[in-house]
Amino acid sequence: MGHYDGRAQVVGGGTDLLLEIQQGRHPVVEAMVDTSRIKGLDLITNDNDHIVIGCAVTHTQIVNAEPIIRHGTCLVESCGVIGGPQVRNVATLAGNVAHALPAGDGTIGLLALDGEVEVTDANECRWIPMREVFLGPGKSSIDHHRSILTRLRFKPTETRAGSAFARVMRPQGVALPIISMAARLQLGDDNTIISARISLGPAGPVPYLAETAMAVLANGSANAGQFEKAAQAVLSAVQLRTSKHRASQEYRAEMITTHLPLILERAAERACNGDAVPVGVGQ
């Protein structure tokens, strides 16, 4: 990459990038650095209390990975709704995150798990919290001409923790979600919520971490009333938009009102039961 001095670009599965080039929405790239051909980065490993996902790992690999199914269920559910099998077989989670769309599904899933990414360039290699990646719609802090998002990681949900994801799509038009939401809950023994993380999009220029709603839930009990309050907290904190040919603001609000409590409930159930069967994968 150094050799091309900014004229080369990283490509993962290429399902976003190559289409954009083909359709003239992205300038032609002089050289591509294909992460799938870098050894060792196509693996899912366990390291220092983290589940680590190499940047060449595809959505299909994630969906089938037993540790992620158990300990990062919302990530499986979010990667599992991306495209169809042909796309999931090549598209990567790294590409989804690096693309920095406000509602990349895998991105929303990983954000709820408090994911981190490793950025490697000619000089160094460092881990940064996911949120630092996103600068604006489609704009990432990782300069994909000079550096590579080499790995992603998150702390597995262990005892009395669980996560869930859901999205609502339109049957017509663009293949972009109306709303994608993910949540991770850590419960205490008495069913109080020790910590909660909620991510969703699109709600603003970057993937949204619903901090007010998270605060509402923390230290409260895990019940329907609290979950509804969390949804209301999201609604009062975000500026939802009406986007042409996609969804009205009211509809988006409705979807948060109905679906956020549902996924919180699902996350809580998983936290209590300690097992998880992902839903909606492939649908």
Add this chain to the structure above:
Amino acid sequence: MTTLHLQVNGKDVNLDVPESRFLSEVIREDLGLIGTKIGCNEAECGICTVLVNGLPVVSCTYPAFKAQGAQVETIESLSADGYLHPIQQAFLDHGAVQCGICTAGLIMTSKALLDEKQAAGEVVSESDIKIALKDTYCRCTGYQSVIDAIRQASGQDVPVNIPVVRQTDCEVGKAQPNPDALAKIRGQAKFTDDYDFSGMLYARTLRAGIPHARIRSIDTEAARALPGVQAVLTHEDVPGRNLHGIVDLDWPVLCGDKVRYTGDPVAIVAADTEVIAARAVELIQVTFEELPAVSDAMEALRPDASVLHEDRADGNLLKHIEVQKGEIETGFAAADVIVDKTYRTPTTEHMFLEPECAIGVPAGYNPDNFGGTCDDKAERGETARHDKTSIYVGSQIPYLDRDQTAAALGVEPTQVRVIATLMGGGFGGKEDIAGQTHVALLAEKTQRPVKMLYSRQESLQFHPKRHATVIRIRTGATQAGQLTAVEATLYGDGGAYASLSEKVLTRATTHATGPYQVPHVKVDCFAAYTNNAPCGAFRGFGVSQSCFAVESNMDILAEELGLDAVELRRLNTLDVGSVTATGQKMLESVGLNECVERVDHDMRGDMHGNDFRWTWQEGHRQYAWGLAIGYKNTGLGGGAPDKASAQVELWLDPAESGATAVRAQVRTSSAEMGQGLPAVLAACAAEELGIPIQQVNVLLGDTDHCPDGGPTTASRQTFVSGNAARHATRTVVQQILPAAAALLNATPEDVSFSAGHFTAGEKSLGVIEAIEQAVKSNIPTVAEYEYWAPKTQPLGTGGDMHFAFGFCAQATLCEIDTHTGEVKVRKVIAAHDVGRAINPMTLEGQIEGGIVMCIGYALTEHYIQEQSVPWTSVMARYKMPGIKNTPKIISHIVEHATSTGPYGAKGVGELPSIPTSAAITNAIYRATGVRVRSLPVDQDELLRAMRAGANEIELGWGDSKPIPVVTLGGEM
């Protein structure tokens, strides 16, 4: 260039290719494996799916170098040993192949699933199939046969879903796959883009890009100067007539003075490669003077609207179509209840999965001269000599293409030859001229073969669509439920050129009462020119639009009258003896009531012993049934001469056993686009000859070798070409009958022919002996027959506008998610009166495919234009139904024969795609209390209406304005 190492279908491949090459290019172009097809080049349709190390990927956007060192499997690998793979056999058995353009993609995706499940020792469930094939599309089959085929291939016992029909001892009524299905499942079928002529150039079109403008100048100098460019043509280079059009000649071959929609062609380029051609197009400079764009039909008719065709006396009014019967005031005076509503239907796109492609070959072409090899015996194809300007194209109207191209070239029609290739779906969208004329001009200019393949995006922009309409309809009935009057006013958006607007909207108008007896009728329809994409033929031909309005009104009426929705329809359906809105008395073949009975019976019996309920709730899902009925003319009608010619030739061939067998070939120019015409024509000839269908082959669409079958439109080909094939067969039999008579020592008058035997008194002999004798006696064994359909009368004369109608009833079971407003169709019960089912397998394919297409019309499809600029510029912005949208379809065939049809058959191509959308919105109303008056159903609007307790919605997907107010009779 870098070296790429692959194992393709088990063979090692080493190629030096650019890093930027996609896997599909390596497969199709570098390796010549044409079984893998391209539908979109944007990772949307899935038909280009191949397996890389066993995993399905879309090859069109998969960088070849990602597969470095990998094993790649394409469709060609499956039957490499000559035997069909179980999944291929299953596709054949279940009729899961229609046009065939998607078949390789479906099969390869399925194969990966089967392999995966087999390795895991798991059975393949329907849900597995729906997940695996979620993004692998098929526009023809409706997927039910695909699901069945995959389950069979996984070792399950899955009976073939063929409706019960009448069968003869011979071939009529027998289920059989289309004769070309085998080549399609093997990946050997050649569509236009699969041809590769020696010396071939590649063409591209410069399109307007803006909806309405005067052309001030066109500068092609830079484009011409680009190395590798062989020709750049503009309107000045059209030697003959610079206009085309199926009905009106109003569409420039190349625009000179004006452009009227963004897809208008301004210049064409032929170059050594596609890349150079594309680059050259960018170098052409056009100066436009922009004009205001007219973007909907009602706006177009306002006096101050900008006029598209300035030479027309009527301005933007393309046609005012009127239907009148009785006295409308009298009708409404007799009504106790009147329902008056306005509806809107969207512009929709055919989305045949094969984008348009045409290849022009210049007169005098000899492949020898371009490094190819010439086979003197070849009649067509890459090795043939071409003595005329020839066009290879998948077109619905080969003879008209020929005539229109000849006119543009300024030569006699007989100097041009159109050779039909397989067509990857048409649905009405391949009737207008696309690249045919352009490639002919470029081929003659450069004296080289020229291929013009549209990209998916260009196809979306260019070709005529289904008309958007606004329909106000007022229906009156007595308290007892007798319809007394229907008054309607329709506005149809014809787009920039006439195409088939007049015909399509006439059908919308004449069918605007629905299949009911209505004593007093007044319908006005205004077809308008706008700067939107032109609109033309699309399966349903206007009736899909009016049926939505009519059948919605019928349900509202039933509710207001307190009548059961089925009962209200029963009271008013057309039957033998009734008179239509246009004054046609139905003399025979009206199976509508039987259709209604069959559907009603199944629907009510579907409750597993519980009492029938129209709607019920399960958790946050509300279920409801909806019903709608429909009808559709067969044939052109309205006084248009409707004929088709066919030739039948007989000869003898040594069979495999060494014995001699009769062979027959049926030839006609009629088009096959996946609907199964060859199987029907072969069945007709086989039936007449009393021989197995396998001994008949069908040659379609070569204008030098096949007589004119007319346009493949209006559900007419089974009727007209089927009749032509049948009569041509009878003619050739009569021709050789004297030879048989000689052998039987009888006079020809005493010899009769039936079930494959010539009989005189006690003695009889077979066709084989008769042909042998005929050849000896120099009696020709080929005959041609020009079949004229019964004469019809123009609209307004009160006579018979059509010689036959197909009828149907459909009930849909819908599921509405009360959390999201999402609508799913779970089950469809359908009955279609087709007169006679000649081949129930291909027929069922038409029905299932048509229904699923109409589900798309109701729920997912909308070609959106903003100020006449298409927003739907890529396939990713147009959702056609995928496998997950497929309901369970239960289909009944009703056979009320029409005396003039072949064995009683009427047309069916369009019928199934007519009432489904209204059945769905009728179900939605029952489930939610919300009447949807705009298609497609908008879940966003629907949910908000449900929450707000509103009882109707009229804003649809992509609509920014509510349905406009329509004045009955129009504001002209």
